[in-house]
Amino acid sequence: MKADHRNTPIFQRIKQFSADSPLSFHVPGHKNGTVFPHGPYEYFEEILKLDVTELPGLDDLHAPNDSIAEAEGLASDFFRSDHTFFLVGGSTAGNLAMILAVCSAGDKVIVQRNSHKSIINGLELSGARPVFVSPKYDKEADRYTNPSMSALREAIRKHSDAKAVVLTYPDYFGKTYPIKEMIDLAHEFHLPVLVDEAHGVHFSLGEPFPLSALHLGADVVVQSAHKMAPAMTMASFLHIKSTLIKKERIAHFLQMIQSSSPSYPLMASLDIARSYLATLDSAQITSILHSTKNVRDLLQTANYGEVLVADDPLKITFHVKQGLSAKEVAGLLEERKIYPELVTHNQILFIHGLKPLKQVEALKKTIKSIEEQLKNRPNHATIEIAKLFPQPIQELALSYQEMNTLPYRHVSFTEGIGHIAAEAVTPYPPGIPLILKGEMITAAHIEIIEQLREQGVRIQQREKGIRIFSK
Ligand SMILES: Cc1ncc(COP(=O)(O)O)c(C=O)c1O
Incomplete structure (x- = not known):
């Protein structure tokens, strides 16, 4: 049945x-x-x-x-x-x-x-x-x-x-x-x-x-x-x-x-x-998609970035113009009570719901109104993250069993270079560890972490610096 x-x-x-x-x-x-x-x-x-x-x-x-x-x-x-x-x-x-x-x-x-x-x-x-x-x-x-x-x-x-x-x-x-x-x-x-x-x-x-x-x-x-x-x-x-x-x-x-x-x-x-x-019917799905297109088109009119192509129509990624900080752009939206899902150093992710959006006019006004404020912002350096994973396949430097037996200490990020991390370092959201527990800390890791922090990306940590294993 x-x-x-x-x-x-x-x-x-x-x-x-x-x-x-x-x-x-x-x-x-x-x-x-x-x-x-x-x-x-x-x-x-x-x-x-x-x-x-x-x-x-x-x-x-x-x-x-x-x-x-x-x-x-x-x-x-x-x-x-x-x-x-x-x-x-x-x-x-x-x-x-x-x-x-x-x-x-x-x-x-x-x-x-x-x-x-x-x-x-x-x-x-x-x-x-x-x-x-x-x-x-x-x-x-x-x-x-x-x-x-x-x-x-x-x-x-x-x-x-x-x-x-x-x-x-x-x-x-x-x-x-x-x-x-x-x-x-x-x-x-x-x-x-x-x-x-x-x-x-x-x-x-x-x-x-x-x-x-x-x-x-x-x-x-x-x-x-x-x-x-x-x-x-x-x-x-x-x-x-x-x-x-x-x-x-x-x-x-x-x-x-x-x-x-x-x-x-x-x-x-x-x-x-x-x-x-x-129980969503095809007419409802069509009107949801229509609404996602409206939001996309609206964001595309902003002169401080562009909308990226997406596979999932409900996800709308806005890539801010080079030199601008996505955190700053998102901050201006949030001041106007518009809250995106996620902000990285260069992108802002908006999630459209499974219902057509009603507040299109409010969004339109806000998108326009922050243009003026963004005009005189200082230029931010582009963060070069493409070097983060140099090896196609990698294993941890220590097994989890070994990690359980080793003492660790807390050092500054720079002092951690060349040591094995005893904790993960995770920008949040998205919650993907940039350094894994048990991974060798490299200069590239630290350079990227410092730049991310400078640009206001939240790193999920209780203490500053990083724990490393003492061998
Ligand atoms: C890719 C991915 N997997 C798993 C999770 C965890 O999901 P939950 O918040 O439902 O525990 C998240 C949370 O953001 C995620 O982005």
Whole structure:
């Protein structure tokens, strides 16, 4: 029987539960919102009614057999997976679980170097031995994108004893690449392919969006529903479609990584997001695309930069003119209460929602109004990042096991050159480590970090300088 994607079983069940005015002698301590400070309650009231726990009839994320199982089943039907897991800890939880499910201490795993820190953290937690494949520097996009097929082939040939290939698709800016060829190559060597598709949940809509890696043969695909679909922050999916990986292993690690009290509003929002995607009709999609084109065209009229070509129509990347700082341009937008998603040293990323934008006039005015202010800005040097990954394939200088036994000390960035980093240095967003824990620190790393900091890019660190291993 054809699934009815208007259904939202988790949401319907908790809505019914709350409508019965239940008396709570259980957690959470806000007791359906009745124990909550008065002022904030006005804002939280409706959501607190839905913030329940594993009561009879409400199912259990870690052993689902009722409304959560039904909701995961509907998601699996829409995304065409063998099984879909609901995640309440973001794609972060999914990325950790998929890596832990396939590799143990000392196992080799082939990984795209410019991966999100959750992938890198998964490698460290598992104690695996990563073989990193460097991304290409894409001159047109003016940033690093995906690894080349030839580098991946070389890595797989040299390390065919690896346990998996881990790729990111699309990148933060919505750029895709011929991932199918890479998946097919890995499968020739019986290697499962795990894909961090945090930015691609809407790819399952199909044309005119790019195809999801899940439909191109990947074994496990993780998607942040909260990034590109209407789900609450942290709500994400892990899809499995594989003869190489067992669903039970993923489930095992997910119940270790995720809370034993997963949030029902988050799970219900996943249910709603799937229903939203699955019931979008072609007229709605056409008007969304029309709206993305309007925003693109508007930005293109600005004399302080240009819009780059994108594979994902919802991602709009504005490349600021040479000499200007993207941070400064974004700052002027933010002063006018327009908040982009991400600002690098030279690009500003705008994410369009899955609904036509209403505030087009306001955006138009703002884009024009900041032209004047940008006229007399001092010139910023261009940051030359193309030298960041000189080797197509690289391994860490130390194994994670060795790193666990070594003492470390804290030094200035410059003193760190020529030493092995004992912590990652990560510009955030996008959350891709510029230096990895266990990587040799080079002068090029430090030069780029200093320039990024000068231009206001946020580096995620608790202390200035860097920790290095003392050998
Ligand atoms: C490529 C990529 N993977 C994974 C994540 C982590 O996703 P989440 O915030 O859902 O944990 C992010 C977050 O920005 C990301 O950009």
